Amino acid sequence: MPSPDSGTPAVVRPAAISAQGWGWRHAGRTTQAIHALDLDIRPGERVLLLGPSGAGKSTLLHALAGVLGEEGDDADETGSLLVDGVSPKAQRGRAGLMQQDPETQVVLSRLGDDVAFGAENLCVPREEIWKRVHEALDDVGLLRSAGGSASGNFALDHPTSALSGGQKQRLALAGILAMRPGLILLDEPTANLDPAGVLEVRDAVGRCLDKTGATLVVVEHRVSVWKDLVDRIVVLQPGSSSSKGGSTPAVLLDGDPDTVLAQARDMLTAAGVWVPGYVPSTRPRSGTGSGSGAGPESAGELLLGTQELAVSRERPRRRGFKTIPPLPVQSGLDAEVLAGQALTITGPNGAGKSTFALTLAGLLAPVSGTVTAAVGLSDGAGNDPFKWKAQQLISRIGTVFQEPEHQFVTGRVLDELMFGPKHLGHGEDRVDELLERLRLGHLVDANPYTLSGGEKRRLSVATVLAAHPRVLVLDEPTFGQDANTWAELASFLSELLDAGTSVVSVTHDQEFSSVLGGTEMRLEPAFQGGARQEAGAA
Structure with missing residues (x-):
């Protein structure tokens, strides 16, 4: 090219x-x-x-x-x-x-250098490399001008870590x-x-x-x-x-x-293939929010809330005696997470959806504003999830990352599922159910890193569910799923919603959002004139 x-x-x-x-x-x-x-x-x-x-x-x-x-x-x-x-x-x-996980393919710290890396290793002449780099970035929608960023496109020296x-x-x-x-x-x-x-x-x-x-x-x-x-x-x-x-x-x-x-x-x-026009049937929501873990009186109970929240993955920087706060990717975010209800976070790539979800889950510190856990969720741990200890966090808010491998800690599927319950002192009553429902039973002795992308995603969901959290935060939960496993996962999450669990999902999957229902919160890139959230039926 x-x-x-x-x-x-x-x-x-x-x-x-x-x-x-x-x-x-x-x-x-x-x-x-x-x-x-x-x-x-x-x-x-x-x-x-x-x-x-x-x-x-x-x-x-x-x-x-x-x-x-x-x-x-x-x-x-x-x-x-x-x-x-x-x-x-x-x-x-x-x-x-x-590969399925693009995170593993980022080699260099700057956009242009990373694209040039493969061609350089093939000994392509230097002047030809940069012609290819410009055209390849333009073809995939990451480069439109020689400086700055506009409409989601970047300069050659843009940091890859910020993507x-x-x-x-x-x-x-x-x-x-x-x-x-x-x-x-x-x-x-x-x-x-x-x-x-x-x-x-x-x-x-x-x-x-x-x-x-x-x-x-x-x-x-x-x-x-x-x-x-x-x-x-x-x-x-x-x-x-x-x-x-x-x-x-x-x-x-x-x-x-x-x-x-x-x-x-x-x-x-x-066989689970997504043929055009086909959407698999799933378990319908009961709409009551009642069930094990939450009676009818707790349906709709406020568990988490944000007020004027600004989020970023960058850390504050020291300059002399001053602390320079990071530039937020989103700001002014107000959201509510209710028991037995779904919150779907949507928007284009680069709008800060994953960053917002990780901050909501207590894994990133807010740039400004607050994330507040209600008494019913905090249960004596304090109202700021970011200050909770790891054991307090995973038993209250379970997070499934966009890259499943980032949360694997053992060398066997069964050990992975039992890890959370063992360290929390819980029983392992849910493990067999999760293995069956998420179609992982035949893989109990397998190394998690040898699973397919869809299997890794289901295992990452299962490891979080094994700890019985009241709030689930899922980043692209349907990634890599065939139609059959997609339907099983969506149905299982619907059951959890009816049982009083809150499900927060970052997703581009409109069919999945429709199954879970609840509220949609749409984020727009901050550089397009500020953040914009639209609440409504998902």
Whole structure:
């Protein structure tokens, strides 16, 4: 993707993919993450990879990028997987991989430097690198002018640490586009983006493919976003070798998008695929707010409130004898969290949604204003959640981060679920229920870091629920979920709401917001004229 005046054609050599009986078992797992994969992808093809959570989609992408890991340490590979007839590990850099967690792909402290990093490692000439950097950032909507920021777009020296999760997703994509790989691998590239950002990123990928002719394999649960950009859909299914030597093949369906969607709609929905126009049924809210943990008299009770709250992830700075407060990303925030009711925080990427949620949850100190816990929630711990001890906080307000790995502390799923109850002195009565309801029972002995993105998200939710908090704060809780696990999670949260738990969600998922109901609080970027919140039925 050169700049218009470079005169250099942007064509790359597209990659070919071949898999024959390929499978991979992660260390510490008894079954393979993906098994008996037979698949051929021609150079320049654009493939949408679908399947339920845990079908091995991310494992396949990591293997194609040559970063899955080495055999040994109890990991095991079967069959063959080749890119251009060679093992992917022997030609790293041929493929560009965007992982589910963009946080792990940020390398350098400045926007432009981070995008240039991959191209520099491929020994692209310096003058060509910066042409690619400008165009890649422009394509993903992060750069529009040479200085300052406007409408959510930034200068080359903008700090990467100041980007939101969705903006880091765009940054990771820009770094891949600047490398011009022959194989582009995208793992849930639009999961944390606002609706406008989803279209912007998809169109940026389309422009790159049109210019370069690269091969594309994209994993995304929602078909409608990518259907018109790809020319083939491959659906994977979970499976493993049987004790009798037989196996379930990894590929369930394979064909052009219209044929696959028209002929196998029922099969796809049963497998949890988000086909266009399909929304799975969920448990309806009772609307009473009564149940275990909260009687009818507590429904609607105020648990948390904010008054003229200003929030930032930056810390105050010392200058001589003065303390310089950080510049708030949002200010003037007034909100109420009520027992048995949902509060949904929406708005474009970079509006400060996650920062507000973390401050509400007592994990960040307010820049100004207050977060006040009512007596019914504080229960003698004081009215400022930020001053609570860790044990006091997790038993009252449970937080699920945008990046699930940030809250894992053990090496086994079952230990992860039991960690909170053990340290709080609670019983472990809820663990078995959580394993069943969130479809994690078959993973009790697995290392949490080897789970799929959707499984990690469900485990992070389960670990918080195991501590029985009265308030849940969830950042993008439906990220990476297939339709079936999405419905189970939404239904479970509806039950908790009816039982008197408060659920605060940061989300771009309108269907999820509709299931939970309650109040929507919309934030607008502060640089667009100040914060704006809209309260109403979600």
